[in-house]
Amino acid sequence: MICVSHSGSVPPVAADLRASAVVNVSGSNSLNLGSSGVYIDGVIFNSGTGGATSPAQINVGNGSNQTFALKNCSLRIATTSSAGRINIGSLDSCYSNLENTTMSFANAGQGIQIVGRVIWTNTPSALLGTMPTTLFFKGGNADAQTLEARGIDLSAAGSGKTIVGAGTGPTASYSFTDCKLNASVTLAATPSSQGAAEIDYVRSGSSGVNYNHGRYRYSGTLSEETTIVRTGGASDGTTPLAWKIITTANAFWTLPFETPPIAIWNDVSGSPVTATIQGIWGGGAVPNDDDIWVEAEYLGDASSPQASFVNDSKANILATGAGQSAGAGTWGGSTTKFALAVTFTPQQKGWVLLRVKAAKASSTFYIDPKVTLT
Template identity: 55%
Template sequence: MAAYYVRSGAAGAGTGADWANAYTTLAAALSGKAAGDVFYVSEDHAESQASTLTLTSPGTAANPCKILCVNHLGTVPPVSADLRTTATMTTTGNVSIIFAGSAYCRGLIFSAGNGAGTSNLHITSSDSMWVFEKSSLRIGSTGGGTVGMSTGITMMLRLIDTTVRFGNVAQGFSVFAGTIQWHNTANAIVAGGSIPTTMFKFTSSRSGSVELRGVDLSAVGVGKTIFDNAASNGPYACTMIDCKIDAAVTISGNPFAPSATFVDVWRVGASGVNYAQARYRYAGNLVQETTIVRTGGASDGTTPISWKITTTAGATWFEPFECPPIAIWNDTTGSAVTATIEGIWGGGAVPNDDEIWVEAEYLGDASSPMATFVNDSKANVLAAAAGQDAGSGTWGGSTTKFKLAVILTPQQKGWVLLRVKAAKVSSTFYVDPKVTLS
């Protein structure tokens, strides 16, 4: 591993050997180097060019290069106290910044373009991984453009405490054929730019994923959508966990096809609650409910909750909307156990067992962890449907109570996973995600 120095104001030999002889551009510093090399970029580095800026790291995913903004007046070689966040790399006109290879980059601000056309910040080479920490990725052009990836496959863009800014509402993130992870970022959208109409765009028929954890997207408000669901692309798996959003933002719509975008949301909201969640699928969606709830049912310790399931016209018995699993620990072995979930809806009569049912996954084999499945739906595709049993308890709304119950015989102690499935088209059900074992 070798170390090199980069400072736009250096006037020496340009060998990168020290600050006096530093490279004046990062692209030149990266050229001809080896995986794992370290590049120290001065805190007053201000690099700008009017042509495409391509940064090709010689690093690999297993041995990425490190690009670190540091105080050039500090310790040599730099130590933790010398880390800074002020170096800038800019292109002017309608010009992009391209990333290739694999690198960890800390404390740099990348600004692509300042014209009226299209500028991008893209990873473009297959099997590349760029990790940005305490950095900022910005598009200054006011036309098109995206932050993310294009052209290659199996690419990774990871943002840690890293902000973004866009120059037009048509911009946003591009998830081409890889993974975007964005973690631990307060005030994630830099003020002074435009808020994209759609934050994450899915732009190929390949697969990819987005994971947001601890990201403040509250600047993305009314009239905006976080995850694209309109384009005929995918499949893409999207997860938001422990994030802050505006109360008026649309997280996602229902995907256009069964194998398109999957969106799961946990503890995400605009106010100080810890129970907000949602799921978006082709066959329907799920959100938390705090009014039509069952007395004595599920709660976060203070607020009673239920799950509101709304199916689409695409729901079928073969491809129902499937709720997240409800886990409950079971200590019984060798004897039958009944797992029950209560629900309510406005259908006037209890729903049939091909309209909503529960499936249990449990340890039914004493000699292996091979799962056993049982459900209370109709027996097969040709079987006649029957009504579910009437439910019990007091609910805060709707009309017709029902219950979903399955009998299982565990052979080992362990978690039982229950998944409610709904197949009646264009219908609304409320279920209490508190399981009773008896």
């Protein structure tokens, strides 16, 4: 389904494409797009027009195994009811690809719910109308919920607004890459349970910098840090950087907060190597190895790519935690330096992936994500 100029060529050519067709559904009636293998270009969909005050929704992919691609479109809730929703996907077998497709709302209680896999890309001024208090609702649907947002301008949602809500139900995964955000917006609420939601932001923010990143989990959050940094440590080439980890009261040794992997190339095979990561915190003494530790994933088998793992935490749940080693280097703040280190013998050259895990509840750690491999 494409929108073209009626006075253009017959059949239409690329120059005839427009983005001005409008489909209106009035009153409390919802607008349902249900089929598979559908491509729509240049259509504005309005639900709840005519001054409706009762719930009306837009449902994209209203059934199982439905695939939709929308380009240069707009999904608009016109009803003033707070129960108005834009629902993208209905079952985990749904797939929706939205390009340069905006969303519009008429009440702060409205928002977006996703089910299945949704890819949303290349959309300037993506949010129109009244900004929802929470943009993405996590519903109770038992099916998979995955959003991959790339190159989306969400900056219209500012102070008092939250991009991803806490929600309930099964795990939902949200990733925002190269997106424009408002400096005052809350990126995500703390997920309501360990399995509720996982939210990652990569190179997304409000200013002209390219190092913004964050991670939101039930057990804690991670954000970039540019003040409490280690001299000679990680950098984007211009700005020294560290990772700021803040654990919640839900962090435990069995359910720690886990950072994204830090990759470093290993050129040694058959001999021991040691990977070290530096950190600092305000705990007064070095943290114990059941408070924070590092896990290395490496190629420990010469005959297959199956990973081997090693960490510097305590050996098991019944063991007593011991202090980590003292750290080295000069930091721009906080008080107590520490080092996380693991020694292992790779059997193949290749990438080593290191993940820092923090389990001490309600604590703040600063990590230099620059690995020393010796």
